[in-house]
Amino acid sequence: MSSSSQCSAVLPAELMMEILSRVPVKDLMRFRCTSKWMNHLILDRALVKLHLQRCSKNTNILLTIVDYENNKTMYCAASCSLQSLPQNPSSTIDYNCHRFNHDYIVVGVCNGLVCLQDSHRGVDYQELWVRFWNPSTRLMSEDSPRLRVPSNDNRYPYPFQFGFGYDDRSDTYQVVFLDNKSHKIEVSVHSLGDSCWRNILSCDALVILSFSGAYVCGTINWLAVPKSGSGYQGKNFINKLKIFSYDVKNEKCNYLSMPDVPCEGFPDAPVIAVFKGCLCLSYRQGTRFLVWTMREFGVAKSWTPLLNINYKDLQIHVPYGMPIIPVVLCISENDNVLLGSYGTAEFFLYNKKDNRIDRYELFNDNMFCCFSYDCVQSLVLPYRN
The missing domain is CATH 1.20.1280 (Monooxygenase)
Known part of the structure; x- marks a missing residue:
């Protein structure tokens, strides 16, 4: 036998x-x-489903990294545990780092599955496609069908946007593509395993300020402002912001309220992300770095200030001429915040209870972290079986 x-x-x-x-x-x-x-x-x-239910509380983070080693730009990703990364960033990243052979952009992460976007630029057009990758199993799909867009498109700040989410009703992982035309946004969807992109609906045109949408509670969310006038500039622009939200299951668009934040000086464009299952908003205003979190999705009154620090206290090592841009990498169960610095290879662990910075490390002069995503270790397949 x-x-x-x-x-x-x-x-x-x-x-x-x-x-x-x-x-x-x-x-x-x-x-x-x-x-x-x-x-x-x-x-x-x-x-696969049962294992996902069991592991859903054991969250890692996926760091997207740019490596400039040997005068070459290499795009990387590292899946790290919340416990090991703050303790020893250098060895943790080196051990878990996956270096891609292409200039992949991480569109999003859902149930341990990562959506990667790649492109090819021709003379008068640009082709776009995606792949799915599970960093825990190291399995990767083939390329999706390709989208073609004009290569000379100068729409500010991005001519198109992507998002990645999960429809629990049909049990499908979906990539959402927003083609932000002059008078409308055309929404197309590609489901894992399908052989085409489907045109879903059209929405009113907006200036969308984030390339990748943030997936939470069955929706994909982007920061946006009205298209008329100079809504994305000036002293009060943060109060003009909206959250453009796409419902993956019902294939509908909606708008969410922003937190009621003070308008002092000229803030940078905020960054929207998801940590601990909550929508988070971070931005730099003057010498302050602020983070807000929506404790209950879709409820405007649940926006809660999480972090308000003077970023000069971080003592970020700034190469000549580079801006200081703190980046939220993860939020612990007790609301401590692990910060990075866009453009430098540094980590800062902010202890919320004691209002102090616990750790500072320059982990690799050739690398710097761009963004971070909550990511469980799952068996979810990047292809249909």
């Missing part, structure tokens, strides 16, 4: 799934090599 037959005879498949759903992904990927039966079981959709 084969080993697979012996396993199935001793333990029912349902019990094996219950056991395997509690095993780390790294070990499960090794188990796949033991037999065809085990390989089939580990990639079974039922086990």
Whole structure:
């Protein structure tokens, strides 16, 4: 009797799934090599879903990194635990860093699955496509069908936007493409495993200020301002901002309220992200760096100030001529905030309770972190099986 037959005879498949759903992904990927039966079981959709339910609270973060080593630009991503990264950033990033062969842009992360965007620029057009990648299993899909847009498009600040989310009703992972034309936004969707992009709907035109949307509670969200006038400039522009929200399940667009923030000086364009399952807004205003979080999605009154510090206290190592731009990398359960600096390889752990900076480290002169995403270690496949 084969080993697979012996396993199935001793333990029912349902019990094996219950056991395997509690095993780390790294070990499960090794188990796949033991037999065809085990390989089939580990990639079974039922086990993938059950394992995702079990691991959903064990959140890592995915750092997107640019590496300038040897006068070459290399785009990288590193999946790190919330415990190991603040303790030893250098070794943690080096050990977990995955260097891409293409200039991939991370569009978003959902249930441990990462959406990567790539492009090719022709003389008068640009082709765009996406791939799906699971950093825990190291499995990657083939390229999606391609989109073609004009290459001489100068719409500010981005002629188009992407977003990545999950429709729990149809159990599909979807990439949303916004083509921001002069009088309307055309919304197209590509579902994992499909052979085309679907045109969904048209919305009123806006100036959208973020390339990638933030996925939370079944919606993908971008910062935007009205298209008329110079709404994205000037002293009071932050009060003109909207959150353009696309409902993945119902294929509808909506608008969310911004927090009621003071307008002092000329703030930088805010950054929208998701941490601990909540929509977060961060921006620099004068010498202050502020972070707000929406504790209950869609409820305007739930916007809560989380961080308000003088970024000069971070003592960021600034190369000549570079702006100082703090970046939120993760938020712990007790609301401590791990910060990075866009353009430098530094980490700062802000202790909210004691109102102090606990850690400062320059981890690699050749690297710097761009953005960060909450990311669980899952078995979710980047292709349809």
